[in-house]
Amino acid sequence: xxxxxxxxLDPAAVQGTLLEGQSVRTLQxxxxxxxxxxASADAHRKIKQxxxxxxxxxPALEDVFARHEQPVLFEMAAGKSYLGLALYEHWxxxxxxxxxxxxxxxxxxxxxxxxxADELGFDRLEVVCGRIAEVDLPExxxxxxxxxxxxxxxxxxxxxxxxxxxxxxxLVPCCQAEVARLLKGVKDGPDALWRHAWHRREFxxxxxxxxxxxxxxxxxxxxTVTELAGWEHSLKNELILGRRVGSFHAGARAELDALLTTxxxxxxxxxxxxxxx
Ligand SMILES: C[S@@+](CC[C@H](N)C(=O)[O-])C[C@H]1O[C@@H](n2cnc3c(N)ncnc32)[C@H](O)[C@@H]1O
Numbered sequence: 001x002x003x004x005x006x007x008x009l010d011p012a013a014v015q016g017t018l019l020e021g022q023s024v025r026t027l028q029x030x031x032x033x034x035x036x037x038x039a040s041a042d043a044h045r046k047i048k049q050x051x052x053x054x055x056x057x058x059p060a061l062e063d064v065f066a067r068h069e070q071p072v073l074f075e076m077a078a079g080k081s082y083l084g085l086a087l088y089e090h091w092x093x094x095x096x097x098x099x100x101x102x103x104x105x106x107x108x109x110x111x112x113x114x115x116x117a118d119e120l121g122f123d124r125l126e127v128v129c130g131r132i133a134e135v136d137l138p139e140x141x142x143x144x145x146x147x148x149x150x151x152x153x154x155x156x157x158x159x160x161x162x163x164x165x166x167x168x169x170x171l172v173p174c175c176q177a178e179v180a181r182l183l184k185g186v187k188d189g190p191d192a193l194w195r196h197a198w199h200r201r202e203f204x205x206x207x208x209x210x211x212x213x214x215x216x217x218x219x220x221x222x223x224t225v226t227e228l229a230g231w232e233h234s235l236k237n238e239l240i241l242g243r244r245v246g247s248f249h250a251g252a253r254a255e256l257d258a259l260l261t262t263x264x265x266x267x268x269x270x271x272x273x274x275x276x277x
Contacts (some may be wrong), residue, residue, distance in 0.1 A: 009044050011037030017044075019051050021094035022086065029116045030082055050086045053228070057145070060168035060241065061091050064142045067167070071098040071142040074166065076132050076157035077149030078102035081113040087145070088122050099124035101141075103132050105153075132156035133272070141166040148174040148236060155269035158212060161242075162219045163276055169216065169242040172228050173209055180204030182265040189263045207263065209238055214259065215273055216242045217252035 009017065014024060014037055027033040032043040039047060064071045073092070075084035084102045092098045102125065104110040110129035117125040128135045132149070133156040141164035146157035154173045161169045180201045183194040194200040213223050221242035228237040260266070 007044065008041045009039040014039050014047075017047055017051065019054060019090055021090045022051075023089065026085060026089050026120055029119055030080070030085060032082075046082065050082055053083060053147070054086060054090055056228070056239065057087075057143075057168075057170050057241075060143060060170065060243065061087075063243075064167055065091065065095055065098065068142050069097065072138050072140060072164075073098065073100045074137065074141045074144040074157075074160065074164070075100060075102040076144065076146040076160065077153045078104040078113060078127070079109055079148075081109075081116075081127075083145065083147055084125070085113070085116060085120070085122070088117075088125050089120075092124055093122065099126065101137060102127045103135055103137070104129060105131050132160055137164065140164055143167065144169045146170075147172045150174045151177050152268055155212070155267070155272070158216065158269065159272045159276070162216070162273060165244065165247075167244050169221065169240070171212065171240040171242075172236065173205075173212070173238060173240070174236050176205040176208035177201075178204075178267050179208045179211070179265055182267065183207075183263075186264060207265070208267065209240065210259070211256070211267060211269065213240055214252055214256040215269060216240070217249050218256055219273065220244055220246035220248055 014033055024033055024037055027047060028035070032047055033039050073087065075081060075087065078084050081102050084100055088100050092100055102113055104113065104127065107129050110127045114127045117127070128137065132153055137160060141161065144157060144161035144166040146154050149157050151174065154171055158169065158171065183200050183204050194203045213225060216223050222245050223240060223242045226239050228239040
């Protein structure tokens with residue numbers, strides 16, 4: 001299976017990998033497909049990953065497009081926006097409605113995505129340059145995606161999603177350093193779990209994502225946590241999917257509070273959500 005994924009593709013094979021609405025032209029603009037229409041082994045793996053992710057989030061997007069005439073999709077920490085541009089083509093362009101707002105802190109990456117969107121005529125894709133927590137965004141969003149947003153950028157995305165009452169969220173967190181740092185000073189509770197630096201990093205990352213899940217639930221989201229299978233090149237492959245079914249859940253709030261009593265840490269996420277309440 002892995003061996004096949006490493007093979008390069010000839011133009012006919014590239015055609016065979018395309019999802020409905022997806023074009024070779026877009027994959028070329030992204031630098032994943034050559035002028036002749038083939039793909040290197042690395043690019044093949046990337047295309048497979050993008051399409052796998054698009055399939056995973058398809059039920060959420062079907063729901064969003066069924067319920068909203070002009071849905072607003074957020075792609076947070078877009079980077080080169082491989083996923084956002086593919087998402088645009090597969091959903092927004094194919095449906096002929098909706099828009100994508102991509103947020104990226106690095107100006108050169110934001111400009112690159114703008115240039116590609118211009119070249120492809122993706123005129124309902126807006127790239128906002130700045131930090132997720134600070135930029136102006138539409139008040140309401142219907143789907144929020146954050147793939148490998150560094151450290152607390154995932155939390156910034158979560159906060160913006162909750163604030164925008166995003167119907168669905170899809171988070172694949174990146175490195176989580178903040179909670180590990182906070183745990184360093186904590187001697188209360190079951191501190192054998194984080195006494196050693198290695199354990200602190202692993203447990204801190206795990207606790208971060210548990211807190212993210214509970215925080216989403218406390219704000220009315222039903223969540224599933226699974227593995228983003230097929231992302232073989234990365235160990236950061238936890239996928240948190242959330243669907244908004246209410247605005248508050250007292251049980252999840254109580255669970256979150258109880259956990260924070262046992263392990264007294266206060267990451268940025270919780271204060272940011274509390275400030276919005
Ligand atoms: C690991 S890359 C992931 C890019 C893309 N989502 C992907 O998976 O290919 C993380 C990106 O997040 C951006 N970033 C980090 N912190 C950010 C923040 N607070 N607001 C906006 N973008 C941020 C970085 O500049 C970088 O482009």
